[in-house]
Amino acid sequence: MTAEPTGMRSNLVNYGDEEFALFLRKAFIKGAGYTDDALDRTVVGVIDTGSGFNPCHGNMPQLIEAVKRGVMLAGGFPVEFPTISLHESFSYPTSMFLRNLMSMDTEEMIRALPVDAVVLIGGCDKTVPAQLMGAASAGKPAIQLVTGSMLTGSHRGRTVGACTDCRAYWGRYRAAEIDDEEIAEVNGRLVGSVGTCSVAGTASTMACVAEAAGIALPGSATPPAVTADRMRVAELTGRRAVELAAEGLTVDKILTQAAFENALRVLLALGGSTNGLVHLAAIAGRLGFSLDLDLFDQMSRETPVLVNLKPAGIHYMEDLHRAGGVPRLLTELRDLLNLDALTVTGRTLGEELDAAPAPFPQDAIRTRQDPIYPAGGIAVLRGNLAPGGAIIKQVAADPDLLEHRGRAVVFANAPDLAARIDSEDLDVAADDILVLKNIGPIGAPGMPEAGYIPIPRKLARQGVKDMVRISDGRMSGTAAGTIVLHVSPEAAAGGTLQHVRNGDMIRLSVADRVLELEVSDAELAERAEQDRTQAAPRPGRGYRKLYVEEVTQAEEGCDFRFLQAETPRGTVPRATR
Ligand code: FES
Numbered sequence: 419m420t421a422e423p424t425g426m427r428s429n430l431v432n433y434g435d436e437e438f439a440l441f442l443r444k445a446f447i448k449g450a451g452y453t454d455d456a457l458d459r460t461v462v463g464v465i466d467t468g469s470g471f472n473p474c475h476g477n478m479p480q481l482i483e484a485v486k487r488g489v490m491l492a493g494g495f496p497v498e499f500p501t502i503s504l505h506e507s508f509s510y511p512t513s514m515f516l517r518n519l520m521s522m523d524t525e526e527m528i529r530a531l532p533v534d535a536v537v538l539i540g541g542c543d544k545t546v547p548a549q550l551m552g553a554a555s556a557g558k559p560a561i562q563l564v565t566g567s568m569l570t571g572s573h574r575g576r577t578v579g580a581c582t583d584c585r586a587y588w589g590r591y592r593a594a595e596i597d598d599e600e601i602a603e604v605n606g607r608l609v610g611s612v613g614t615c616s617v618a619g620t621a622s623t624m625a626c627v628a629e630a631a632g633i634a635l636p637g638s639a640t641p642p643a644v645t646a647d648r649m650r651v652a653e654l655t656g657r658r659a660v661e662l663a664a665e666g667l668t669v670d671k672i673l674t675q676a677a678f679e680n681a682l683r684v685l686l687a688l689g690g691s692t693n694g695l696v697h698l699a700a701i702a703g704r705l706g707f708s709l710d711l712d713l714f715d716q717m718s719r720e721t722p723v724l725v726n727l728k729p730a731g732i733h734y735m736e737d738l739h740r741a742g743g744v745p746r747l748l749t750e751l752r753d754l755l756n757l758d759a760l761t762v763t764g765r766t767l768g769e770e771l772d773a774a775p776a777p778f779p780q781d782a783i784r785t786r787q788d789p790i791y792p793a794g795g796i797a798v799l800r801g802n803l804a805p806g807g808a809i810i811k812q813v814a815a816d817p818d819l820l821e822h823r824g825r826a827v828v829f830a831n832a833p834d835l836a837a838r839i840d841s842e843d844l845d846v847a848a849d850d851i852l853v854l855k856n857i858g859p860i861g862a863p864g865m866p867e868a869g870y871i872p873i874p875r876k877l878a879r880q881g882v883k884d885m886v887r888i889s890d891g892r893m894s895g896t897a898a899g900t901i902v903l904h905v906s907p908e909a910a911a912g913g914t915l916q917h918v919r920n921g922d923m924i925r926l927s928v929a930d931r932v933l934e935l936e937v938s939d940a941e942l943a944e945r946a947e948q949d950r951t952q953a954a955p956r957p958g959r960g961y962r963k964l965y966v967e968e969v970t971q972a973e974e975g976c977d978f979r980f981l982q983a984e985t986p987r988g989t990v991p992r993a994t995r
Contacts, residue, residue, distance in 0.1 A: 476612025488656025515864025524552025541565030613643025632761030691895020700975025806906030858908025
């Protein structure tokens with residue numbers, strides 16, 4: 419059997435004459451000044467997601483330089499190439515709408531180019547999921563490198579960081595607790611440097627989860643973006659990529675069911691972003707694994723929240739790094755992990771933890787005896803309002819609202835919410851339940867982070883800080899509140915949510931894991947008939963049409979159906995662990 423061609427000889431363009439295709443390829447790239455010695459080496463693709471519109475990736479030039487140094491120190495030939503870059507604040511209508519497009523770009527460029535391994539450099543919320551989805555499907559050796567967190571800032575003597583404090587200060591501004599001058603001042607203080615958000619938002623969550631899954635180097639998740647530690651991690655990542663190519667260690671050998679279970683465990687122990695669950699479902703789906711929400715809930719009930727990070731705790735990512743980062747967290751969780759899971763180092767997780775630094779006293783990562791929250795940080799809800807499931811991050815909710823029955827105050831969609839939420843005429847009281855429809859994967863489309871429904875201004879002024887809020891959308895990991903998300907099926911897919919009316923009673927019981935609309939089946943069937951005639955017109959062309967027609971619901975990761983693996987290989991978590 420002849421070996422597969424590697425390096426510059428791989429993926430030759432189809433001219434019907436392979437030697438000519440190689441001759442032509444080398445002629446072109448030699449125009450950039452390379453020698454045959456360089457071109458004959460292992461080729462490591464370095465994926466550049468730098469963009470002037472992505473300050474979370476603002477250290478990309480330095481990272482690429484460090485990765486390339488590592489590749490060359492290991493005798494390889496690094497070649498950088500760009501893909502789409504997504505930043506949360508610069509991706510209209512929402513970055514989630516574009517995540518699958520970025521994953522397709524990543525997958526197809528890895529497939530197309532003559533690379534023996536790739537370094538995926540990402541950081542901002544959707545970029546790491548998109549890269550891992552694409553790399554999982556592309557089937558070549560790959561290693562994740564995150565850009566690292568931003569530094570915190572300081573406002574009038576208080577440490578602040580994006581974006582939990584962005585929301586906290588904006589909430590105070592809406593409640594007239596701070597004035598125009600202070601909100602303008604704080605706007606320049608929240609983001610201390612380039613890098614990703616400094617709390618347990620989606621970017622931090624995915625960084626830690628990628629390390630826990632073994633697809634990024636141990637200790638690589640937490641060094642802030644502008645530190646020497648971050649650059650050293652980049653160099654080491656480049657070095658390791660050359661070895662990955664030689665070993666043929668493809669993504670599917672690392673991202674196994676055991677690895678996904680470790681990732682889900684860390685998502686929970688971190689008090690991480692609920693978006694992490696959607697992204698892990700999407701990445702797992704590329705490898706044939708489906709997320710089982712009920713088994714995840716079971717895992718949640720036996721996993722304490724240990725990481726003392728905002729919004730559930732008080733610290734920032736730089737504190738988590740100083741406390742020992744993910745290796746320290748994994749050491750605390752050791753007996754709950756699959757220690758035989760292979761990591762990108764070529765060693766098992768257990769072997770890596772044996773080599774981890776000894777624990778020392780600190781406050782950012784709690785012990786099992788002294789958790790931030792005992793268990794069940796993210797709970798899965800079921801009931802007639804969410805037969806396909808819904809979730810609530812109870813660790814970030816008001817404990818007094820976790821068992822609640824209230825009157826629905828309904829908003830038809832995001833524009834309706836924007837138009838009426840601050841109206842003095844809005845018929846709403848503090849113990850009502852705010853319901854927002856049509857912000858799901860199809861409805862918005864793109865499932866925006868609009869599930870963090872603001873407290874109506876007239877109630878905010880009275881001092882109301884939290885209410886039960888329900889939607890088919892998502893919420894930023896930097897946000898907090900008693901907020902039910904990912905209601906499935908979504909309203910636009912004909913879910914019960916579409917048929918909720920003002921004044922209906924809804925029961926939320928996190929203890930019983932129930933989300934129930936107290937309306938009879940007969941009445942719901944009648945409403946379904948009425949609502950059928952009001953379905954929104956479908957988009958006519960382009961990526962939007964593809965998106966709406968192919969996107970799956972939250973529990974399947976909002977991936978496109980045609981991008982999922984063709985052969986099912988089981989669930990994550992597994993039924994018997
Ligand atoms: Fe990029 Fe928060 S906006 S990580």
